[in-house]
Amino acid sequence: MKSAFIYSEVFSQYDFGPLHPFKTARAKIVNELCHRYNLLDRPWIEIIKPGPLCMEKLSLFHNEEYMRLLENASSGTFDFAMLGCGLGTDENPVFEGLYSMITLSAGATYLGTELLIRQGFTVAFNVFGGFHHAGRSHAEGFCYINDAGIAISHLLQEGFRVAYIDLDAHHGNGIQDAFFNDNRVLKISLHESGKTLYPWSGYETEIGEGVGKGYNVNIPLPQGTDDETYLYAFSHVVPPLIKAFSPDIIIGVFGADTHHTDPLTHLNMSNYSLREAVKSIRDLSPKLLALGGGGYNLYTSARTWSLLWAVMNNIEPEDTFAGLVGGMMFGPELESGSLEDAPLHTTGAEKELAQKEVERVVGYIKKTVFPLLGA
Numbered sequence: 134m135k136s137a138f139i140y141s142e143v144f145s146q147y148d149f150g151p152l153h154p155f156k157t158a159r160a161k162i163v164n165e166l167c168h169r170y171n172l173l174d175r176p177w178i179e180i181i182k183p184g185p186l187c188m189e190k191l192s193l194f195h196n197e198e199y200m201r202l203l204e205n206a207s208s209g210t211f212d213f214a215m216l217g218c219g220l221g222t223d224e225n226p227v228f229e230g231l232y233s234m235i236t237l238s239a240g241a242t243y244l245g246t247e248l249l250i251r252q253g254f255t256v257a258f259n260v261f262g263g264f265h266h267a268g269r270s271h272a273e274g275f276c277y278i279n280d281a282g283i284a285i286s287h288l289l290q291e292g293f294r295v296a297y298i299d300l301d302a303h304h305g306n307g308i309q310d311a312f313f314n315d316n317r318v319l320k321i322s323l324h325e326s327g328k329t330l331y332p333w334s335g336y337e338t339e340i341g342e343g344v345g346k347g348y349n350v351n352i353p354l355p356q357g358t359d360d361e362t363y364l365y366a367f368s369h370v371v372p373p374l375i376k377a378f379s380p381d382i383i384i385g386v387f388g389a390d391t392h393h394t395d396p397l398t399h400l401n402m403s404n405y406s407l408r409e410a411v412k413s414i415r416d417l418s419p420k421l422l423a424l425g426g427g428g429y430n431l432y433t434s435a436r437t438w439s440l441l442w443a444v445m446n447n448i449e450p451e452d453t454f455a456g457l458v459g460g461m462m463f464g465p466e467l468e469s470g471s472l473e474d475a476p477l478h479t480t481g482a483e484k485e486l487a488q489k490e491v492e493r494v495v496g497y498i499k500k501t502v503f504p505l506l507g508a
């Protein structure tokens with residue numbers, strides 16, 4: 134086993150502004166927690182510094198004209214065409230250093246693919262990636278460049294079979310839209326239902342088109358879905374489809390915004406679900422490229438990503454600060470005392486409704502998608 138923790142301290146120097154939910158400090162805090170819990174100092178782990186991605190490689194997924202608009206926006210030149218591409222809104226503000234930030238993030242994800250296909254790595258993790266809402270020529274949902282889309286395009290070009298598993302609380306619409314007609318990449322997204330959450334898409338009936346029919350799988354989750362219901366959906370759908378498709382590489386977007394404390398979403402899960410799901414994905418992956426995705430409760434998300442890094446490497450987090458008293462406690466420990474939450478199993482009417490709805494969706498996927506993939 135050889136695994137890469139892709140990290141640059143530069144990630145956390147950018148700033149979306151004080152009122153924006155996306156906090157770049159995530160990278161720095163995950164790095165600190167991984168050191169603190171002794172999750173990096175292992176013989177098979179390398180910490181690798183990324184560089185920015187060049188225009189030629191960005192164009193694997195993006196329209197060049199759009200990339201130039203982004204570059205100009207970042208240097209302070211205003212152009213009305215920017216508004217048409219979703220730039221300069223509250224959601225996708227234009228700020229100093231924007232272009233360097235997004236090309237560095239894309240560079241980190243691209244580097245992950247290269248480490249997997251050329252350097253013998255089996256796991257690569259970029260916590261500052263997974264910007265799955267960006268389109269080929271527009272920004273939306275805090276995403277300017279779709280690093281996962283670039284990674285998929287790159288791997289397809291190199292002839293690999295790719296499975297994309299999106300666990301972020303929001304539907305991975307940018308990836309679905311770009312590869313809807315493609316049977317070389319299996320796309321599976323588990324997310325809060327579009328009835329209650331942006332991007333208002335990702336229904337189970339969106340199963341792909343043309344040769345891509347059956348290669349796009351959505352599991353919309355009702356508000357209040359807990360760990361038990363989530364893992365019911367995951368275990369019934371993901372392992373059988375991945376086994377049937379048999380990918381060379383899995384790309385995972387492990388958004389921490391499914392957590393019940395996340396300010397933007399309405400699920401009722403702890404990080405136990407993600408831990409179990411990622412354990413299963415790790416065991417199903419010949420090679421795994423993991424991306425952070427969303428997560429807007431800063432400390433809880435950082436704690437979750439650190440836990441997932443431990444899971445990907447099959448190691449138990451150990452608190453190297455344990456025993457020290459006074460003044461050493463910060464963020465995550467105040468709420469939990471460890472990286473990991475206890476499973477959240479709820480009861481009552483909301484839970485019963487959610488479970489029933491998820492059983493219906495799973496039944497639909499088994500009936501319509503499974504036969505198309507021979508699962």
Ligand SMILES: [Zn+2]
Pocket residue numbers: 301302303388390426427428
């Ligand atoms: Zn999200």
